[in-house]
């Protein structure tokens with residue numbers, strides 16, 4: 031019986047299979063056709079946007095490492111408001127400064143960071159100001175922002191100068207290595223002559239991997255500055271050397287998770303997931319130890335002298351800071367008072383986040399400035415001459431105290447051209463070129479309905495270029511920052527640290543001080559040059575992870591006499 035049934039099926043199955051196959055193919059074809067029609071119809075109405083393919087839309091045209099550049103190219107083609115289709119979800123891409131400003135002002139009620147970004151930080155126990163929203167954000171912002179006021183940052187001058195001098199030493203080592211590489215690649219004199227006539231003469235070499243990259247030096251110094259500022263200054267002995275490396279791993283894991291299409295770490299942990307968790311645990315333990323040590327200092331009355339740079343953690347753990355007649359000090363005291371209502375857990379999450387937000391951005395900015403110098407030798411020469419003429423003998427000084435005494439003024443005022451270089455690099459090579467937001471309610475944009483949950487991407491560079499109030503917006507001209515009016519400066523500067531909105535970067539004064547000292551005291555001692563490269567060389571290009579930077583720069587440092 032069993033057999034006969036099988037046999038019966040065997041005899042009718044081919045006919046049924048063919049019929050079913052034809053029906054399913056026809057159904058699929060009809061479904062695809064109607065999807066394609068509705069897709070075409072959708073593309074016609076509403077905002078313009080690049081054509082995509084059925085079902086996936088523009089998804090396959092997006093490369094996770096270079097997508098800001100891709101979106102920017104489209105923004106020039108399709109205008110300041112356009113849309114892309116990400117596998118059925120419509121994303122709105124903005125480079126209209128007014129619309130961007132309006133949306134930023136409407137945070138956190140109407141727009142917020144994407145749910146994915148928030149969960150990535152929460153799952154790694156690094157949740158804090160940057161990843162929080164609404165009242166959570168307000169509470170953190172109230173005690174963190176005053177801790178980065180210009181006055182408090184100015185007290186860290188000596189510490190930053192110390193790291194700028196260390197950076198100079200490290201860059202000198204790179205310059206020596208670059209010289210060796212240069213002489214190997216382009217040998218002169220006897221070597222070339224002796225190679226003439228040889229059958230397989232190997233006179234010129236090129237392998238960019240041999241050029242020692244300098245980014246890690248900027249990253250190490252920027253990390254050291256922010257860790258010192260946050261909690262480590264004066265307590266260095268409590269910071270294990272592997273902590274810095276660990277924090278870099280945490281950032282790499284955050285990058286990876288933000289880009290990952292599937293949250294695999296929720297199901298199984300890879301070695302890098304485990305490393306990141308270990309690193310977060312270690313930072314937490316270090317902060318615990320330092321907090322305990324501060325508490326003991328406080329009990330034993332060993333509070334540091336006035337003028338001493340209190341770390342962020344120290345300021346928070348002393349209930350009262352500074353003099354009552356100083357507005358900034360009163361703000362700091364209020365900030366400490368607000369923080370005293372938080373648990374150490376909440377403070378720790380924020381400290382880790384401040385480090386993450388502060389080191390990569392600054393290091394990448396330094397990297398991009400070097401590239402700008404290499405591409406603009408005339409700008410570089412003018413920068414050298416400004417630093418040489420103002421610093422004179424101090425240009426080669428290695429004394430932190432002499433230099434701290436010299437820099438009693440704001441370096442952005444003392445060195446206006448160098449400040450212009452920094453701002454111009456931020457304008458043309460921004461490290462935070464875009465941000466993504468999710469709408470928390472149904473909205474209407476330019477007459478178009480956007481349902482709750484729509485993703486909006488802000489493209490800051492084309493927005494800033496579109497609204498540039500000075501001439502030649504695509505050219506690298508630091509002098510525009512000196513020659514412009516205050517109003518023009520305000521328009522040009524608004525994008526780099528997060529437009530003018532309540533969430534403007536609280537670390538901007540520290541980042542500016544750091545970049546200025548790194549440029550004046552370290553980079554000014556070198557000529558940054560593009561290494562000659564063959565036509566087949568990979569061109570320099572911006573790539574984004576958590577933040578963006580120029581890669582494949584192929585530069586060398588030549589120590590100045």
Ligand code: HEM
Nearest residue numbers: 159160387388391392395462526527528533535536537541
């Ligand atoms: C060149 C260096 C830097 C650049 C270009 C930069 C840029 C930005 C931008 C564009 C935002 C706005 C994000 C938003 O709108 O949600 C931001 C926020 C933030 N930045 Fe920076 N930043 C830099 C350095 C720093 C430093 C040194 C610190 C450390 C103190 C820091 C800490 C933060 C924090 C905590 C936030 C979140 C603020 C909030 O959501 O209220 N940044 N930064």
